[in-house]
Amino acid sequence: MVEKKIVPVIMAGGKGTRLWPLSRAAAPKQFIELVGDKSLFQTTLERVSDKTLFEAPIVVTNEEFRFLVSEQARSLGIDLAAVVLEPFAKNTAAAIAAAAAVAQPMFGDDAVLQVLASDHKIEADSVYFDAIRAASEAATSGMLVTFGIKPTEPATGFGYIEAGEALNDNVSRVRRFVEKPNHDAALEMIGAGGFYWNSGIFMFPLAGLRAELERFNPAVLEAANEAVARAVRDLDFIRLDPEAFAKSPDISIDYAVMEKTENAAVVPSSFVWSDLGSWDSVWKNGNIDADGNVLSENTTVLETRNSLVVSRGAHVAVHGLENVAVVASEDAVYVGHLGNSQDVGKLVKILSSAPMTSGLTENHPTCYRPWGGYTSILNGERFQVKRIFVTPGKKLSLQKHHHRSEHWIVVKGTAEVTVGENVQMLRENESVYIPLGEVHRLANPGKILLELIEVQTGSYLGEDDIIRISDEFGRS
Structure with a gap:
């Protein structure tokens, strides 16, 4: 039985491109609804919401996503212990070390940290929580624990872990980590047994993690400690000091610690897990119909099999195709073979390198702000049309523009509008x-x-062209 509650550390700063065109730099996959009616970040929050087992989570993200993190947590009614803002990406070792430095005064040296990604799809059933408890007990005893997923296919998109000596029925020492293999090597490992997919989920004793960082990569620990010591509090956010954080080596926690420590352990488990790293994996984790298709709303198919068809805007019709992914956002469409979907990132690099298409990799037509957001509907010469949505109780900054005038028409709800000295209420x-x-x-x-x-x-x-005069979100 776990006596001390687990401190979740959620990594939410990634800017994934492999699920383009829905996932983009300014709104990556963890914050969009790919499967179900909640974002992957929100389902991650829900997995650590049992207050008998978990403390309030620490979220590590960046400046650009800070209000997305806060708003998506608020909408679920989940409190966060801290939101740590990285000034720039420095790989997982620096982020985890900074989170550990933030957690230490909050939860003590004997805290146990569960480090988990914000963009994985996991079925949080009894098998999953059995693995969580087994990992927590092993971490409490001083082991640095990773979670190994029993492979269901010779996947080449994941690293593998080979289990060694059994510590008990649920936990083994790590014999070695294996880089992403080719198909033949993956098939050989599955046939040999004792190999597991590396899920990127960890359970660490806080003091033990810091001790191993000090031993194997002291520069990471020193930079994280200094960045936290010199951090600035901004509303509910902890802004790490950029100069100190920049001193950290750019290295993953696997390379920095896990592949070097003698205390690495693995909890093999069969809970349902996917990193949703490609459209192929989204198809495998979707609601597959009798023809093998996964379809969203706004789609129609005929004589089409084993395909993924998703649309966030215009109605998409597909006829006579097999094994394809057709994904339409409001302003771009991707079509490709499901088997090639691991290579979408290559296509995004081409798009981002061209001035005419680089914007398609950065921003969605819908952009989120701490007060709500807006969707760009139509752009023309000297005019632009937007749909603006504002969350109940929120307000935009008091502002003005040098180059444009604006017309607002309320279509839903009630607006309080300030224009100069005049304040008025507008209804539908x-x-x-x-x-x-x-x-x-x-x-x-x-x-x-x-x-x-x-x-x-x-x-x-x-x-x-926004001059903010006052702003409740600290942007003026």
Whole structure:
């Protein structure tokens, strides 16, 4: 029985490109709804929400995602112990070391940390929680534990772990880590037995982790400690010191510690797990129909088999194809063989290198902000149309623009609008005009989501033409 509660450390700073066009740099896969009606980050939060087993989680992310993290946790009613902001990506060893430095004064040297990715799909059943408890007990005894998933196929997209001496019925020492193999090597390992997929999930004794970092990669530990000691508190966020954090080597926790320590252990388990690292894996984890297809809303198929068809906007119809992925966002469409979907990142590199298409890899038409967000509907010469949505109780910054005027038409909810010295309430089908250069603010005082259509006109319509006078999110 676990006596001390586990401290979850959720890694949520990645900018994955392998699920383009839905996943993009500004809104990667952990924050979008790929399977079900919640994001992968939210389902990760739910897995660590049992307060009898877990403390409030520490989330490690970056500046760009900080409000997505806070808002998605708030919408579930889940409190966070801390949101740690990396000034730039430095691989997993630096991020985990910083989280450990944040956790130490909060939870003590004898804390046990569960480090988990925010973008994995896991079936959190009794098998999963049995593995969690076994790992926690092993970590409490001083082992640095990783989770090995029993392979169901000779996958080449994962690293493997070979189990060694059994410590008990549920935990073994790690004999070795194996880099991502080719198909023949993966087949050979599965045939030999004792090999497991490396899930990238860990359970660490806080003091033991710090001791092994000190032993094998002291520069990582020193940089993390200094970055946390010199960190700045900003609202609910801990901003790591950039100068100190930059001193950390760019190295994974596997290379920094796990492949060197004599205390590495693995918990082999058969719980359902996927890193959803390709459209092929999304298809395998979806609701497959009688023809082998996984379909979203806004799609129709005919004589199509073993395919993934997803649309976030226009209706997509597919006829007479097999083993394909067709994925449509609001502004881009990907079509390819499911078997080649591991290589989407190569296509994204081509798109990002061309000025005409680089924006398609960075931003969605829908962008999220701490108060809600907006969707770009139509862009033209000297005009732009957006759908703006504001969360109940939230308000935008008090601001003005040098180059554009705006028209707002409320389509849902109630808006509190400030224009100059005048404050007025607008309801559905009512509108207001904000002249160029006028100070203004939009707020949602109601209990339901506020939605409005914004029409911008002017000589320059970029997002950087915002002069914030005051802002409750610290952006002025």
